[in-house]
Amino acid sequence: MTYTFNRQYPATRLRRLRYNDNVRAMIREVELHPKHFIAPVFVLEGNNQRETIASMPGVERLSVDLLIDYAKELLAEGVTTIDIFPVIDNSLKTPDGKAAYDENALTARTIKAVKDAVPEMVVMTDVALDPYTSHGQDGLLDDSGYVINDATIEVLVKQALVHARAGADIISPSDMMDGRIKAMRDAFEAEGFVNTAIMAYSAKYASAYYGPFRDAVGSAGNLKGGHKKQYQMDFGNRAEALHEVAMDINEGADMVMIKPGQPYLDLIREVKNTFGVPTFAYQVSGEYAMHMAAIQNGWLSDAVILESLIGFRRAGADGILTYFALEAARQLNNA
Numbered sequence: 001m002t003y004t005f006n007r008q009y010p011a012t013r014l015r016r017l018r019y020n021d022n023v024r025a026m027i028r029e030v031e032l033h034p035k036h037f038i039a040p041v042f043v044l045e046g047n048n049q050r051e052t053i054a055s056m057p058g059v060e061r062l063s064v065d066l067l068i069d070y071a072k073e074l075l076a077e078g079v080t081t082i083d084i085f086p087v088i089d090n091s092l093k094t095p096d097g098k099a100a101y102d103e104n105a106l107t108a109r110t111i112k113a114v115k116d117a118v119p120e121m122v123v124m125t126d127v128a129l130d131p132y133t134s135h136g137q138d139g140l141l142d143d144s145g146y147v148i149n150d151a152t153i154e155v156l157v158k159q160a161l162v163h164a165r166a167g168a169d170i171i172s173p174s175d176m177m178d179g180r181i182k183a184m185r186d187a188f189e190a191e192g193f194v195n196t197a198i199m200a201y202s203a204k205y206a207s208a209y210y211g212p213f214r215d216a217v218g219s220a221g222n223l224k225g226g227h228k229k230q231y232q233m234d235f236g237n238r239a240e241a242l243h244e245v246a247m248d249i250n251e252g253a254d255m256v257m258i259k260p261g262q263p264y265l266d267l268i269r270e271v272k273n274t275f276g277v278p279t280f281a282y283q284v285s286g287e288y289a290m291h292m293a294a295i296q297n298g299w300l301s302d303a304v305i306l307e308s309l310i311g312f313r314r315a316g317a318d319g320i321l322t323y324f325a326l327e328a329a330r331q332l333n334n335a
């Protein structure tokens with residue numbers, strides 16, 4: 001069959017560079033690598049303990065010994081950072097959350113154990129009081145139930161110092177109090193922790209996507225007031241996120257985070273373009289749960305995992321906190 005060339009066809013054919021895998025790879029603009037992932041982990045007291053989380057299929061709470069095995073698996077797949085979230089027994093929770101700065105408590109022991117067993121693993125910790133307060137809020141309450149900013153900061157600083165002394169590499173305040181980054185930076189410098197880095201949850205929204213996380217750490221049932229809108233951001237706001245990021249950078253944050261992730265990609269791009277600092281996204285528990293629900297029902301293929309993660313990179317994120325870290329790294333390494 002012959003046909004004549006007809007100039008009405010396009011002069012530019014973008015499809016030429018979509019012709020096969022190697023041509024596509026040659027012009028791919030954004031890469032995803034296991035080193036871009038930070039794996040959040042839930043740690044339990046005890047030995048050889050493993051618990052499933054109903055709303056986060058595939059994620060487990062692990063005792064420290066099993067967490068060390070998990071950290072080794074992550075490292076073998078190229079994931080070099082974990083973020084530790086402790087599961088605290090209800091009997092240890094108090095209104096003032098004082099277990100948060102107990103030097104012998106679960107978080108400090110976990111940091112030390114992981115750094116001893118897997119020294120190459122970068123260990124990050126979450127600073128906020130919600131795992132430790134009987135009311136489930138991230139700070140101290142006044143009589144009306146309002147979270148008191150400045151008094152909370154004093155406790156958060158003690159908590160952050162416990163993590164730094166235990167050997168954490170990165171401290172990640174998720175509490176959204178005003179002024180806490182400066183207070184922590186000053187305290188670290190005063191104790192000589194000049195290289196302990198701070199990743200600030202800068203633009204953290206009061207989101208319904210945190211539900212499964214609160215199940216995972218057992219704070220859901222406790223949450224007095226039912227929400228955190230008096231300190232986490234209103235999800236209608238955009239400029240305010242830039243203001244939050246600017247404050248945290250000025251106060252000494254080394255890295256900033258936008259949270260949740262997928263519904264907030266616009267902010268990742270805007271923060272990266274505006275400030276150019278290392279910018280991270282948190283693909284939170286509810287985003288994980290949505291993807292897993294669809295995958296487990298056969299409604300979506302598990303190819304959506306890497307697609308969702310590269311979306312963060314395309315939006316400008318340097319890295320992503322994701323419960324898919326191990327699975328995504330395996331998919332990348334086996335591709």
Ligand code: PBG
Nearest residue numbers: 128130174209210213284285286
């Ligand atoms: C604690 C904290 C939360 C998350 C990270 N740190 C919960 C909250 O603010 O209520 C959420 C993480 C997730 O949903 O995956 N302050």
